[in-house]
Amino acid sequence: MKPSVPEIGRSLRRADGPSKVTGREKYAADHYGEGLLWAGVRRAGVPHGRILSVDTAEAAALPGVVAVLTGGDVPGTNRQGIVHKDQPVLCREKVRHFGDAVALVIAGDRETLAKAISLVRVRMEPLPGVFGVDDALAPGAPLVHEEWSGGNVLLRATIRNGEAEKALEACPVIVEETFEVPPQAHAFLETENGVAWQEEDGTVVLVVSTQAPFRDKWEVSHALGLPWDGIRVVGPVLGGGFGGKDGATVQCLLALAALHAGGRRVKMWWDREENFLAGYKRHGARLHYRLGAREDGTLHALHCRLFYDTGAYAHLGGEVMALGMEHAGGPYRIPHTLIEGWCVYTNHPVAGAMRGFGVAQVSFAAERMMDLLAGKLGMDPLELRKRNALRQGDRNCAGVTLTASTGILECLERIGGHPLWTGRETWKGQAGPFKKRGVGLAAVWNAMGYGRGLPDSALAKIELTPEGRLRLYSGVSDMGQGNATAFVQIAGHILSQEDETIELIQPDTARTLPSGSSAAGRTTYTYGNALIPACEELRRRIVGRAALMLLVDTLDDLELLPGRVRHPASGREVPLSVLAATMTEHERICISQFLMPVVREVPGTGKEFRIGFPHLFFAHAAHLARIEVDELTGTIEVKDWLAATEAGRVLNPQGFEQQVQGAVAQGIGYGTLEEVKLREGRILTPDFAAYILPGSLDVPEIISLVEEVEEPTGPYGMKGVGEVGANGPLPAIANALADGCGISMTRAPLTAERVLEALRRKGTPGAGETS
Amino acid sequence: MIIGFTLNGKKATVDTRPDRRVVDVLREDFGLTGVKEGCGTGECGACTVLVDGEPRLGCLMLAVQMEGRDLVTIEGLAPEGGLHPLQEAFLECGAVQCGFCTPGMVLAGSALLKRKASPGRAEIREAISGHLCRCTGYQKIVDAVETAAARGGKKEETE
Amino acid sequence: MKEVFLPGNLEELWRALEREPAPRPYCGGTDLLVHLRSGKTDPDALVCLERIPELSGVREEEGGLWIGAATTHARLLDDPLVRARLPLLARALSTLGSPPVRNMGTIGGNICTASPAGDTLPPLYALDGEVELRSRDSSRRMPLRRFITGPGETALRPDEILAGVRVTPDGTYNVHHFEKIGIRRAMACSIASLAALLRVSSSGEIEAARLAWGSVGPTVVVSGEAEQALLGKRLTRDVLEDAAERARKAVSPIDDVRASAAYRREVSGNLLLRLMEHRPL
Structure with a gap:
């Protein structure tokens, strides 16, 4: 990839790549003095x-x-x-x-x-402490915060649409199960x-x-x-x-x-041990589900009771649970829902935001329920999902009518047509001795943005420096996801400058403008939407100034090129360095703000949520996992992965794929390995020797299929893609396990020990071979 | 004590306590902050340094062990201002996200390519298996090593 | 501050070891530095054995192989003699830690750490490895099985160091099997491992068997009962199930953060069933 003017929809080398591959990039940890x-x-x-x-x-x-x-x-x-x-x-x-x-x-x-x-x-x-949801909710439980009016309950909330309890009674097919997920550590490498x-x-x-x-x-x-x-x-x-x-x-x-x-x-x-001890975690949760359907597989009613352990302090616990509740039904039409949530204080480490914010937890439950239901109905799990998949105009499980792009059905169809799915029976039949193979699906979604109640805003700033180069002031952190590169791409594209000539200023409250947190899959959407008009305005000013300097009386006759403006008719040019020198600071700097649209028709439920409910935009994904289980050890080997993802249009295919692959890897960790183990509040997995992340041999080759559905409000039609992929792996692997071994696991992660125990209880005779 | 060694191709000496960790000496005394620290217990590979050409962990080596050795950090892998072919490939393949594992990954990959000109994907995965990456899912890192290997091969053919 | 000695030969080592208090020997540092960090150990001084030529390398000796204690796992894995004559050890080494850890860690360190999870130990037990201990004035040999006296405990005297390990492979074994269960596929501490050497006749009869398990007892576990159960039999499911049941009785695992004792016990037996894959065709 040589320096060039970035195009939207074409892969662009990361703006921070050269400094990172050479070790020159200065992270906070690299500052001494x-x-x-x-x-x-x-x-x-x-x-x-x-x-x-x-x-x-x-x-x-x-x-x-x-x-x-x-x-x-x-x-x-x-x-x-x-x-x-x-x-x-x-x-x-x-x-x-x-x-x-x-x-x-x-x-x-x-x-x-x-x-x-x-x-x-x-x-x-x-x-005396409270070490879990039951402890915290027990009558007379010790209080974590004596002064808090809600006892140990940080937030108790309900989403109610229709008459779920009554509707469930009328359902010919009902499945019921309780799931548990542990806290997960972010395990970023820079503590x-x-x-x-x-x-x-x-x-x-x-x-x-x-x-x-x-x-x-x-x-x-x-x-x-x-x-x-x-x-x-x-x-x-x-x-x-x-x-x-x-x-x-x-x-x-x-x-x-x-x-x-x-x-x-x-x-x-903080060293790694302190990171485990004092850093935030993904919420552990217990999730009780009852899902009812008609005989043809049409989902009819859902009742769930969700318990999130937020640990010692609130952080974003209420908001994490709110998002989990909003997604509890999965990306499906369910006319009657009753979703109850309890977010409780305990004497556990503080739980907070983590990629898939509350949704990764419920996705496990919701997607296992779909396979349990398919099993009970004798239906193909893909068909069941397709039949119920949300489309634009449908009402989701939180009672919100979807007015924005909704591509889950398309994602499911892409999976359904892929050889990894169509060829699954043959593949499963080829398992070696003591091995069982299974194929599992998950359909997942994840909202973008802060949701109602908290303005999701960004202020973009772009400057033509006195030397005639572009300087972009990012107000929103790049934690590795590559949003800053997307900003460079947008600015370079609109202002026709080569990416490498654009100087990028990382967030600095003294230099850049408030643009919210790097979170909620919102960074490129919100900041990008602010940046486009700022760049367009700067472009007009540059070309306008060139018109004055070249004595051209219509802007249409001028061409903005890397480092210069050209008048093609006469062949005359003015370098940006010369042009910029004639402009005042006020002329050289353009600023623009964008505020993410919100749901207009707010459902009459979920009133307990002060902020963060409901959401207007969602990214969608369907995942397919092919796994091989060792019957002697219980070990799961993830062999193949297919992820079909819809997050509007794609600005940078390579960046998009990075997000998908990385999220799947984190999800595989969540699904099979990772658990912050606690005993009476003490962390038993205090370092990387005990808390095990997936390594290069634990993550398979991941095929990423892109389903582009234009989101008209997004910058160039995009939506945030960072989180959705983290929600699929745990349920997809659990479903594959059920498919391959006939065991229904309700507790994550799906460790070898738990799998072997489940196989033993089921009485699997082991390898098909006999003496 | 005074410890003499070769650092990124140049003779170096440092007067320091023998029991400091190599990662600290390189970061704090030499400003080589491309040597990252992610765990301090040898599990993550972020502090990797090439010692006499082999990837070793700066958090599990004491300063005195640098004596007489040839150390290469990510800063010294390519000549000043240039890029090692593997660094190029990392950029091109999108193998970098947050970048904190990148120095270790690049050094591990470069050592592999020295041992074996065209490793398969499984061998590449094996070679980087001591290096945790929380962002990429490893695939594009494998792509990058594979790409650099393919290029290296071609270069040799044309030379 | 700790003094750290870096002797370049045995004479310098002996001099360093005569100091009071004696510096603690280490080599690759892959365990020691982790323990220094956690405060699990805090010696006043250290002596690093990595530069002593007499403690390094692989050579043929007395019909077997002598492996210097300070030889890194990576060097052993690359060594043609080890690959050809000790495939069981090579297999175990390939699962040990990760490439950078193998570039640092040494076989002597793995032995002296005497962890039940030490990956080289089950194969060395199965191979009847013998350690060579040296001090300034003495040199003695001892079977590895006797040298390791408990978890983290060895028969090493304060003035001694482990100089090397001697292995005399019996070339008649034709099945060399090692399997380790870890939570992940690399850089994983062993939850349970099995090293097995079998001599299986062309007609499929097991003529000799050596079995050793890691991580399922305070030290490596061997089971004559399980070995006995295989002799004169074939590698069938029933035979292996029988041996597996004996193995589960022989092990004495503990619960820890990685796995429960019950799981370790179960898989100690299960791992034997994998030997079915070695049935002659």
């Missing part, structure tokens, strides 16, 4: 306890220690949280999970820091970190690995009582995020440290 100090946290070490005293004297007396701070040293509200401000920066009265922060230590080097942290003496009265310092004018500057630099500014200001305009957050590209860096991690702690560092830089970099 002269006289650097190190900050670290003394963590609770108990899941629930009342703090009796924190003695810092010994730690503070250690040579090389700059400061040891406790809850009493936090100047502001000492409260963080995106929706509910319930999470202390440093705990004062009590701790609510193992990783809660009790003291902050600043020292001259890491060894001294570690030593000093161990010297902070914390006296704690242990409190939570940042560097902070205080400028002479008092401004606190943070360089931090974050998905939401502009929100961080509010968080720090609120929690530490600092003036909002006295904080600057710089957000370099991230070494992965997946939702886990959406919200407070190191920000407030670092800013507090900076206030005590006398202008020196302070670095905090």
Whole structure:
């Protein structure tokens, strides 16, 4: 791929590629500095306890220690949280999970820091804890937040359409099951970190690995009582995020440290163990489903009761559950739905946003239910899905009439026509000794954007520099998904400049404009939609200025080319460098805002959701998994993967495929390997030796089929594709397992041990061979 | 103590404690922040450095072990300003997303290609099996190594 | 700060080991550095054995192979003698850790760590490996099975180091089988493993059998009962089921975060059934 003017719909080399392949890219973790100090946290070490005293004297007396701070040293509200401000920066009265922060230590080097942290003496009265949904909801359960009016229930909500209970009674075919999914770790490779310092004018500057630099500014200001305009957050590209860096991690702690560092830089970099201990997780959940259908397979009624364990603090727990509830019925028409949700506080690690935000959980249940139903009806699972697949104009399970592009049926049809599906029986018949093969499907969807109640907005800024080059100010972090490359593509395309000549400014609250978080599959949609008019305006200004300089009286006669504007009729040109030098800053910079449209006809249900319900746009996907199960060990080997994905039109086919493949790999991890194991609030999988991610030998070759359905409101017809692919693998593998081995697994992940146990209970005789 | 070694083709010395980890020395004393740290326990491969041509883990090596060795980090794989054919292939194949695993992946891939000019996809997957990637699902990384291998082969034919 | 010695020959090593307190020997560092990080071990000083030529390499000796303790797993895997004469060990090595770990870790480290999950141990038990221990003044040999006395425990004296391991393969074994169950397919700690050597006659009769299991007991588990159950029989499902049942009785696994004891016990037997695939055609 040589430098060229980007085209929409054609693969473009990543803007950050060259710096990343050469190791030159500076992530937050790569920032050090002269006289650097190190900050670290003394963590609770108990899941629930009342703090009796924190003695810092010994730690503070250690040579090389700059400061040891406790809850009493936090100047502001000492409260963080995106929706509910319930999470202390440093705990004062009590701790609510193992990783809660009790003291902050600043020292001259890491060894001294570690030593000093161990010297902070914390006296704690242990409190009985709640370690799961049942514990939390039991009468008389200990309260995680005594002051919270809802007891241990952060959010109790209901989505009701029609008369689900009555309708279920009338269904000739009903399937019922309860599913469990564990917490999952984001496991981004760059753990939570940042560097902070205080400028002479008092401004606190943070360089931090974050998905939401502009929100961080509010968080720090609120929690530490600092003036909002006295904080600057710089957000370099991230070494992965997946939702886990959406919200407070190191920000407030670092800013507090900076206030005590006398202008020196302070670095905090959680190690992998601290990432597991204190970082966010995907919500563990229990999902109870009853699904009823007519004899012809038409879905009729659904009742589900969903329990999400949000851990010690709210983070986005209510919103995660809301999205799960909104997707609980799968991408199908179900006239009668009753979806009940409980999001509960426990003394577990804090659960928050993760790719597939609440939806990955329900997708397991919903798609297993479809196969259970197909089995009961004696129907082909693909036909059952196609029969019920949502189309534009249908009402979804949340009662929202779909007015935007809806391509799930097309995705299912693509799968159905593929040799991996049509040839499945032959393939299954070729399993070797002690092997069983199975093929499973999943149809999934995922909403884009924040949903109602929270404006999903971006402010794009593009500049023609005085030197005549383009400078693009991205206000929304690139955690690896490639949104910044999409912005370069759009700007280069509209302004006819080669991608490599475009300078990209990553989010910096002092230089770029607020454009929301890097989340919810919204970045390219929202920022891209803001960027298009800004670029179009700049194009008009450039060509307009060229017209003046070339004495051409209609803009149509001019051609904007890489580095210059040309008048083809006369062959005269003006270089952008010359042209830009004649423009004022006001002329050279264009800014435009975009606000994502929302559902206009809001259903009369789900009133408990303050924000984040309902959604207007959805991406869709159908996945097919072919697996081989070893009957001697229970091990699942994922052999082939097919993903048909609809997310509007595709701007960059390579970027689209990256998202699909990466999401499938994460989903395979969620499906077969990954589980944050807990015992009484303690993490039993505290590092990468115990928490197992899929490696290169665990992920098969993934075939990605693209189903393009124009989304008219999207930039060039696109929608966000980042999340939907993460929802398919767990159910597709579980369905393949049921297909191949006749075992119905209800608890994820589908580990070898669980599979072998299920095979044993079923009494599978083992290999077909006999002596 | 003073430790002397070759770093990215040049003689280097560092006066440091012998028990520091190589990943820390390279990042902090030499500014080679392309050597990433993802786990500290040898599980992720992000801190990979070529030691006498072999991929080793900077988090599991002590400074003293650099003595007399030839170390290559991602910064030194290609001459200043240029790209190794595998780096080119990573760009072209879209093998980079967040990029935090990329230095380790590229170094592992380059070592494989030195051992074997045209490895199959299974061999490539095996060669990078000590390197975790949370973004790509590995496929495009395999594509990139395969692409670079195919190019290398062609180059040899024409030379 | 810890002192770290990097002796370039045995004499320098002996001098380093005479210090008080004696520095802790290590080689590849793939276990030691993890334990230093977690605080599981915290010696005052270390001595790295990677530069001592006398402790490295593979050579034919006394009809068998001598493998230097400081030889990396990667070198062993590449070694033509190991591949040709110790295919069982080579198979186990190919499942050990990952390529960079194999470039660092050594067979001596794997033995001295004495983890029941050490991947080279079941094959070395099945092959009746013998360790060579040296100090400045002494040299002794001992069967590996006796050298490893418990999880993380060996018969190594403080002034001694493991110099090498000697394996004399019996060329009459014609089935060399190793299988390891890990949570994932590389870079995985063993949940259970089986190393098996069989001599199967052309008529399909099992004439000799050596079996060793990893990760299902405090040390590698061997079972004469299970071996006995195979002798004079054929590799049929019934025969292997019988041996499997004996194996399940012989193992004494524990529950840990990777798997339950019950699972380990079950698969210890199940792994034997894979031997059916080695039936002569």
